[in-house]
Structure formats: structure tokens, C-alpha cells
Amino acid sequence: xxVRSQISMVFHLxxxxxxxxxxxxxxxxxxxxxxxxxxxxxxxxxxxxxGFPTRWEDQDKYHGGWQAKDGKLELKSTSKAKTVFNIYHNxxxxxxxxxYEPWTYDYQHxxxxxxGPDQPTARPISMVTxxxxxxxxxxxxxxxxxGSPIYAANDPNLKGLSAEQQAQxxxxxxxxxxxxxxxxxxxxxxxxxxxxxxxxxxxxGEDGIVLVDQTRCRGWRAxxxxxxYKKVFYNWSTGKSxxxxxxxxxxxxxxxPACFHSCVGRIRYLGVLLYDASRIEEMAGKPDEExxxxxxxxxxxxxxxxxxxxxxxxxxxxxxxxTAQKSPVYQFVKEWKIALPPHIEFRTMPMLFYxxxxxxxxxxxxxxKIEHVSEDLFHDIDEARVPMQFLANLFGAGHESKxxxxxxxxxxxxxxxRALTVGDVTMETAERMLREADxxxxxxxxxxxxxxxxxxxxxFVIPPAHREEALQMLDGVFExxxxxxxxxxxxxxxxx
Amino acid sequence: xxxxxxxxxxLAAGVIVxxxxxxxxxxxKPADFFRQNCMSCHTIGGGRITGPDLKGVTQRxxxxxxxxxxxxxxxxxxxxDAYAVQLQQEARGVIMPxxxxxxxxxAKAMIAFLDxxxxxxxxxxxxxxxxxxxLTAVDLALGRELFYGTKKLANGGPACVNCHTMGTVGGLGGxxxxxxxxxxxARLGGRKAVGAWLVAPATPTMxxxxxxAALQPEEILPLLAMVEDAARQGPAANQSSLVKFFVAGFGxxxxxxxxxxxxxxxxxxxxxxxxxxxxxxxxx
Numbered sequence: 001x002x003v004r005s006q007i008s009m010v011f012h013l014x015x016x017x018x019x020x021x022x023x024x025x026x027x028x029x030x031x032x033x034x035x036x037x038x039x040x041x042x043x044x045x046x047x048x049x050x051g052f053p054t055r056w057e058d059q060d061k062y063h064g065g066w067q068a069k070d071g072k073l074e075l076k077s078t079s080k081a082k083t084v085f086n087i088y089h090n091x092x093x094x095x096x097x098x099x100y101e102p103w104t105y106d107y108q109h110x111x112x113x114x115x116g117p118d119q120p121t122a123r124p125i126s127m128v129t130x131x132x133x134x135x136x137x138x139x140x141x142x143x144x145x146x147g148s149p150i151y152a153a154n155d156p157n158l159k160g161l162s163a164e165q166q167a168q169x170x171x172x173x174x175x176x177x178x179x180x181x182x183x184x185x186x187x188x189x190x191x192x193x194x195x196x197x198x199x200x201x202x203x204x205g206e207d208g209i210v211l212v213d214q215t216r217c218r219g220w221r222a223x224x225x226x227x228x229y230k231k232v233f234y235n236w237s238t239g240k241s242x243x244x245x246x247x248x249x250x251x252x253x254x255x256x257p258a259c260f261h262s263c264v265g266r267i268r269y270l271g272v273l274l275y276d277a278s279r280i281e282e283m284a285g286k287p288d289e290e291x292x293x294x295x296x297x298x299x300x301x302x303x304x305x306x307x308x309x310x311x312x313x314x315x316x317x318x319x320x321x322x323t324a325q326k327s328p329v330y331q332f333v334k335e336w337k338i339a340l341p342p343h344i345e346f347r348t349m350p351m352l353f354y355x356x357x358x359x360x361x362x363x364x365x366x367x368x369k370i371e372h373v374s375e376d377l378f379h380d381i382d383e384a385r386v387p388m389q390f391l392a393n394l395f396g397a398g399h400e401s402k403x404x405x406x407x408x409x410x411x412x413x414x415x416x417x418r419a420l421t422v423g424d425v426t427m428e429t430a431e432r433m434l435r436e437a438d439x440x441x442x443x444x445x446x447x448x449x450x451x452x453x454x455x456x457x458x459x460f461v462i463p464p465a466h467r468e469e470a471l472q473m474l475d476g477v478f479e480x481x482x483x484x485x486x487x488x489x490x491x492x493x494x495x496x
Numbered sequence: 497x498x499x500x501x502x503x504x505x506x507l508a509a510g511v512i513v514x515x516x517x518x519x520x521x522x523x524x525k526p527a528d529f530f531r532q533n534c535m536s537c538h539t540i541g542g543g544r545i546t547g548p549d550l551k552g553v554t555q556r557x558x559x560x561x562x563x564x565x566x567x568x569x570x571x572x573x574x575x576x577d578a579y580a581v582q583l584q585q586e587a588r589g590v591i592m593p594x595x596x597x598x599x600x601x602x603a604k605a606m607i608a609f610l611d612x613x614x615x616x617x618x619x620x621x622x623x624x625x626x627x628x629x630x631l632t633a634v635d636l637a638l639g640r641e642l643f644y645g646t647k648k649l650a651n652g653g654p655a656c657v658n659c660h661t662m663g664t665v666g667g668l669g670g671x672x673x674x675x676x677x678x679x680x681x682a683r684l685g686g687r688k689a690v691g692a693w694l695v696a697p698a699t700p701t702m703x704x705x706x707x708x709a710a711l712q713p714e715e716i717l718p719l720l721a722m723v724e725d726a727a728r729q730g731p732a733a734n735q736s737s738l739v740k741f742f743v744a745g746f747g748x749x750x751x752x753x754x755x756x757x758x759x760x761x762x763x764x765x766x767x768x769x770x771x772x773x774x775x776x777x778x779x780x
Contacts, residue, residue: 054768061767091763098767137768150772 002278003300003311005320006188006208006351007246007463008271008329010339011181012451013357014410015267018179020044020140022259029258035237037102037127040139041244042259044181048155048169048390049142053098056230057156057343063092064228065191065346071285073347075195077225083197092225100137102127145177157393165387168362176385178357183259184231184244185342185350186210188275188298189284195226206470207463208351209246214492217241228346239494252465260460271327271461272320273351274300274311284347288397291344298349299334302327315473323463328450329353336447338406345397356395356406359386378414381407405438412437413444526609529602530621533595536698537689540610540619545689546590548583551619554611563603568594588685596700626691626713631721639722642715653709656719662726668741674701681727690723691716
């Protein structure tokens, strides 16, 4: 057992209202610089939809992530040999058009336009070329099903759905969507780190945050191709790659990352998980249907004395172990099993988990009257408008059982709380549903509390940073003290 | 500053080398000069090749005329000198080239040399080194080998095909740096003239290449056989080889692109644009 600690996340999709506040918070802090205009370290996608960059989930095109060949993991985009041949031209790079060409507007024209018969307008100007452009797409172009006959209809997660189910998703007055906010997953088995020819990407030992060393990065962009979530971006101005840093300067000072802090729907949870690093490769090579369970098995019980002893032996501070014991992420993922990793079939072992969303019941429209399939307030989850297979493609590598389990438990908790507070359903029924959903009353209460009544401190259990100990892992402290101190700070730039 | 000094040094060195370089040619002995520059067109007592036999030339014209003519033959012809024009007609229109290194001093030395050689019973430049025997099929086969370089030249000179082509050269033809040799017999005036040329090539390019690697008489005969054969067969095949050359070039390029396209068919192309503009619709 090789115990390490990782700051992990849960996004509760049932609570996301798609307001993009997280994206803006992130943009204002990190990606408002030259060369980063098109980057959205945090973005919110509408599902069904093609996301950002367009159809990023389609790895037949983008070649991101890992594939298991006879239990051995290989990157799809590159290998030692391919790195040599593709070093000056990485063939699996998304084009600017697949992200979007960032633009601003010619606002000055509103003030400086000569007098004329029409209102002056601020025309869009490309932030790359400075020329006037016709805007063809943006980072959330398909937001709220915008252009859905093209975008939503081409969501890669529709794979395996019958033509009827797909038609239902599109039908007017029955169509449905939910939001899917995304940041870097800070994976346990990151493809970006493995692909980098310069060794510029690394996973921080103390908290598992994946970072790009801006002085070592040579801009080969192998990481951009290798990340299946397309969350590493190339800065055309500095010639280096950049990605979500999980606001580590904030985390180190005990604050939640900006996107977490600003979240209006309070959908985001952050906490420490202890995991077994020695079994990552074995677990990431399992067949698709076992992956969710294999991934979960890597996460260790922070209350287990054996785990605690192994953690201490690995230099994990007691205060970190304590925060791991209070981690909301651990509860969602490991105890309640209602949070699931996105696209685990990419085999990067993402450490951002999603609670799959409930959706309204299906309905029929006959003679101008809308009839619901079920009259129940909390209908059967198989009659939900978002087909189970769709969610399974997103959160279960195409297999429904884990998603069904998570949704059933959520539904049982709703029934239970309805029986307690409103009383129009009997407690007997509620208890039966809890039993069927593998949930106790205490657990239901805890889920309810952490979902609905969670305070700031419940949601974000941030471990003390202990930078001094992190340094000890890499360096002699006294040597570091001599070498640090006063110096010159220079920003990343092109060239050696 | 240091850099500028270096540049001036290089410049100075270049100028010095440029001044010094022609000297050895100027300081050459007339016999060596004749062997290198004149022998391919002239004999001394061996009869006309491309140019006239130079035996007794000093009796035919006075030294002053010869000196002037030999330094710039073309000027003499253009100047309308009757004898010079007659010489040109006799040489079937070939104008004697201006020889590098033929200055007034060398011209004087050369005329003295010709005078001396003419008085000998048999000059070393009387020609006739190349045998007159009829050329055989064996010669032709050997000539091909030498021309194509499958058999190396004895003194290590490069094979003819590197720079020359002929009507009888198959495939894509030979090199195109030097002239096409199909009709060289007609141009230079027959076997004897071409043979003399091969003994001592007269162009600066050939000279610099074959200076240390002269052809052997037993190599010249087979090559003559090859040239003769080409002259007999004519230039028709040569034209088609040029067309073939371009067709093969374009064909090869197209094939190469197709192969690369096939090898890279899984490469990333745009996603959003084809999706929106119809290319990918209905794929799911």
C-alpha cells in the first residue's frame, strides 16, 4: 500500500443551474491574459450537446486518454516512438475552429462613428488577428440546446440509444437538458503528464494537483492531445501550455478555488481523499464494466488504522488525515456511492466526481393536452426524460448499474424527506424505497443535509497546506532556504 | 568590432586568392598548355580535326596576326578578317573559343612552340594515338558499361551518364548538365575529332573534372563506338524520354501523396466545421 493524498471534488449536477458564474470567476482570475483568450479552464456544457471543444468526448477523432491492450495501458495519441516522429507536428491537435476564435467588439465605434442614418454598432473583432470576423461559434455555443438539431444531435453520449429515444430527446415540449460543468479532473493517471516529452507536467505529491511547469514546458503540445477531457490549453503568446491549477494559491491559504467559492447553486464540494498509488495501473487496465468499481477501490478509508499508519509512513501529516476523515467527497463517492467519475473509460482515473442529475418524467401530448407517463411526483427513474443509457455513457462507461444505483438512492432520499416533512406519502413506502435503494435512514438524513443544508465549511474541507513538508519530499529544507529568498520573477515566454 | 575585422580579413584573403589563382595557368609550359587546351581540335602534322592542322602555321601567317587572333578569335572573325572568316567556314561554322590564360605572353610562347614543333619530323601532337580500326559489337558493349559507370574508368573519372545523355540511353535518360551527345559526331566532325576531344577535353567543366583522371586510349575506342551507335540511331528516342521523365515525376509525386494520405488517414481533421456544415451529420 502506497498511500497518498489528493484534493478531490464532487459536482452535484442536480443542483447546477447553468449560470456560468464559475467560468467567469475563473476567467477573471486566470485566463484574461494575452494568449489565453480562448481558454476556459472551467466551462459549463449543456447535455445533450457537443461541449467545448466541439465533440471533445469523441476519442476516435481527438485520440485522448488511454487504451488497455492486454491489460497494458497505452496512450492513444502518442508513444515513445510517435513522440519522435510527431514532435514538430502533433497530428491530434484540436484546431482553433474546434475551440472557437475568441473575439471582442469594436466598442469605440459606438462613440466615434460619423453621423449617419443608422445606429452605430459594435462589430466583432477577432482577438487573434485583430480583423473583423463573422462569429461562427463560441465556448458555449450550444448552451441551453442552442442549435440542437446539429449540436445536441451529435452528442457522442447518444451512442447506443434507440432512434425513438433520440427523437424523444429532441421533441418539442418534451426536450430536456442538464448542465455539465467541467474543470481539470486532476486525474490519478493523467494522460497529459504521461505524454509530455519535456517532463514539464507533474502531479503535486502533497495534494495531487496536476500542474504545468512554465519554465520546463517547450510547447510540444503532446498534453493537449493526450488529455481526453481537453483541459490542457496552449497559450499562443507565451508558447507554453496551461491548465486549471485548482487555484492552489487559494487552497494553500485555506480558501476554496474561485469556481467553487463563487458557485451560485452550491453544487461543488471539495475534500481530501487518501488513495493507494501502487494499484493505479492495475485498476486502470480493468475492463470497462469494472472500471467504476476499480476506481472506487483505489480510495482508502481514512478511518482505517492500517491506512492511517501507512499514510503517516508516507509523510502525510496528521492534519491532512484528519481533514480526509471529514471529507464530503469521501462520503459522496465511497460511502454513499452516488458520485461517479466522468468517462471513466478514458482510464485517466479522474478525481472529480459527479452526482448524476434527476430529470422530469416523460410526457405525451395528445389533442393539445399534455399527459404525463407517471402521476407520481417522484416518478420511476426509468421513465425520466434523460434516458438511463445517456447517463451511463457519461458516468458509467456505458454500463447502467452504477448510475441506476446513484439515481435510486437520490430518489429514495426524496421520498423519505417528503414523508417526513409533507406527509402525503407514507413512511412505510419511503422506508421500503430506502431499503430497495440500499440506504439507511441515517444515511438518507446525511445525504439530505450535505445536499440541501450544507454550509461553506461542510462543502469545502480544505487541508492545511504544509508547504514545508511538501518541500521536504523533494528537497533538503535548508538547501531550499538558501536557494530561495530574493530573486527575479520572470513570466513565461517563448525561447530557451 | 571584432566581427568587422574578420570580414575584412576574409575579403582581403579572397582578393589575394583571386589574383594568384590564374598564375599557374599563365606560367604553364606551352606543351602542357597545348595538351590541355588545343589538342582536342588541333594536331601538329596530323591533319585537320575540328580546327586546322597547325604544322607550319607560322609560315602561313605572320606572328603579329597569329598573336592577335589566338587571344580573341571571335573578335577577328567579327572584325571581318578574310582569312579568319575562311577558317570559320572550313571548321563548318565552329568558332574557336577564347582560351582562359591565353594572354599576350602565352601567345608569343605558343607561336614559338608551334614553330619549333613544326620543324620536327614527327611532333608529339601529330595525333593518331586513337586507332582507326573498325569498331565492333564488343567495343559497343564495353562502351555502354563505361558510359553508364557499371565499369569504372581506369583513372577514376566520373561516368559520362552523370552529366550527359544520348538517344540510346533508356529510362529517364542521362544527366542534363552537359550537352546531349547523340549528334556529337556531326557537331565536332567525325570520329577523329571526338576521339581527340576525349583525349583532351577543351571545356572548362570537362577539364576540371578530368584533369587528374584522363581517359585511356582503350577506353576512348569503346566510348566512340557508343557515340557512333547513338548517331546512327538518331535522336527520336531521346525526345520521348524527356516526356517520360515528367510523366514519371508527376506520377511519382501523386503516388507519394496518395500513400502518405493513406498512412495518415486517421489524422485529426476539423471537427466543428464539418459537423455544422453537414459533413458529419447523421453519423451517429
